[in-house]
Amino acid sequence: MTAQKPALRLEGIVKTFPGVRALDGVSFEVMPGEVHALLGENGAGKSTLMKVLGGIYQPDDGTIFIDETPVTMGSPLDAKAKGVVFIHQELSLSEELSVAENIYLGELPAKSFGRVDWDKLHSDSAAILKRLNCKFTPQTIVGDLSIANKQMVEIARALTVDAKAVIFDEPTASLTDAEKVVLFDIINDLSQQGVGIVYISHRMDEIFTISTKISVLRDGEYRGSLTTAETNEDEVTQLMIGRSLDLGQKVEHAQTGKVAIEVRNLSCGSLYHDVNFKVRAGEVVGFYGLVGAGRTEIAETLFGLRTPTEGTILLDGEEVRIHSPVDAIRHGISLVPEDRKGQGLVLGMNCRDNMTLPQVGDLTAGPFVSDGAEIAIFDQYRDKLAIKTPSWRQRAGNLSGGNQQKIVIGKWLSMAPKVLIVDEPTRGIDVGSKSEIHNLIRDLAKQGYAVIVISSEMPEVLRVSDRVIAMFHGEIIREFTSEEVTEDNLVQAISGIRTDKVA
Missing domain, CATH: 3.40.50.300 (P-loop containing nucleotide triphosphate hydrolases)
Known part of the structure; x- marks a missing residue:
């Protein structure tokens, strides 16, 4: 009997950003029909590895194999054409377009002379939305949807192709309990059809509910794999962070x-x-x-x-x-909001400016903001909250989720x-x-x-x-x-x- 080949395999993947080696020779594979959870602390390299697989990043070294054939993922559309679909943690939808246009973005059905076949677009989209038990229509503008329904549109994109592998990056972060049940049913359906699933989540209950195998990254390196049915949360946690x-x-x-x-x-x-x-x-x-x-x-x-x-x-x-x-x-009264990236931080600004933003008017020296006063506040709460960042100059968007949350908390604590x-x-x-x-x-x-x-x-x-x-x-x-x-x-x-x- 011939051994089953992996649906996809990554070998020796290296990815470096300025000052950071995000992936250091990582190898990873997913078998057809397998729900493979990928775990690790924020900054461990999970999303970077999947972005390499999904064509968003190009690796500095290493090889991607689909059905044991080496391939190059030049872009997300290229990856999708090769059967790899990435459902992002950060929504990547066009808010001004309709649900149907978002689902088939980049591959709209066409009639003669390049005209969009709207009837086919809407009927195909309606069939996918029905499968997901969505209550909105293909014609609905995405900007009018709730966060949870936008996430369902992201998931709908994965169902437009004959996928070999689907990557779910924190897919339930914005879903209700009822929508989670629908998502897990979809994942089980895809698995039974032989699609390999990569599932990234911080929620251990989900991991042990949906996955068959668990692999762990730490500090950009592969740390090992476990069979879900044969392990427990404590063993997984120790592999992730080196302690229980x-x-x-x-x-x-x-x-x-x-x-x-x-x-x-x-x-x-x-x-x-x-x-x-x-x-x-x-x-x-x-x-x-x-x-x-x-x-x-x-x-x-x-x-x-x-x-x-x-x-x-x-x-x-x-x-x-x-x-x-x-x-x-x-x-x-201070509020650390539910959506720290959208409401609690300005991701393009540095850590210091994020932390002092609500009181910047009180930190002036003449017509200018006092750099010294801002840095003093940042240093105080960086130490108090154990915020891990190379310096105050680091962009907030480059920090891990936990350190971003500490920046938001520090911002309000500094207001007493x-x-x-x-x-x-x-x-x-x-x-x-x-x-x-x-x-x-x-x-x-x-x-x-x-x-x-x-x-x-x-x-x-x-x-x-x-x-x-x-x-x-x-x-x-x-x-x-x-x-x-x-x-x-x-x-x-x-x-x-x-x-x-x-x-």
């Missing part, structure tokens, strides 16, 4: 002080209604619920991005009116807030940096900050919170202390079950 972590361990809780912020009967149209809660100095309060429960919308209201239709916000017992982020910052709101603190962050962020949140509480954490990851909420507030369809259903909260009663609460006892 106990992310499920409860952290030590701080002594709390007076009430820093209180919300009474707060409502915002149909987004949430009659919300009441308090957060004390030195306390971490976690908000947990399904997508659309109203958690982020409450945070945006407290930060002045939304205007409440009813209710009262009190800081240190005094009622305040917050009409804009400027008002919120003046009152000592009373209340720090952190929305999805570890989204897209590797397991080692995730532990650092969790410890940082608890350290901030010990220093007396009132911290609100919004997270879609139950273990995260359970680990960092002194109290957990469960939301369902814009309402607070239950509030738990850290001692009484369990996975069971939290799941019941976010499902809308009003009960004080576990069923």
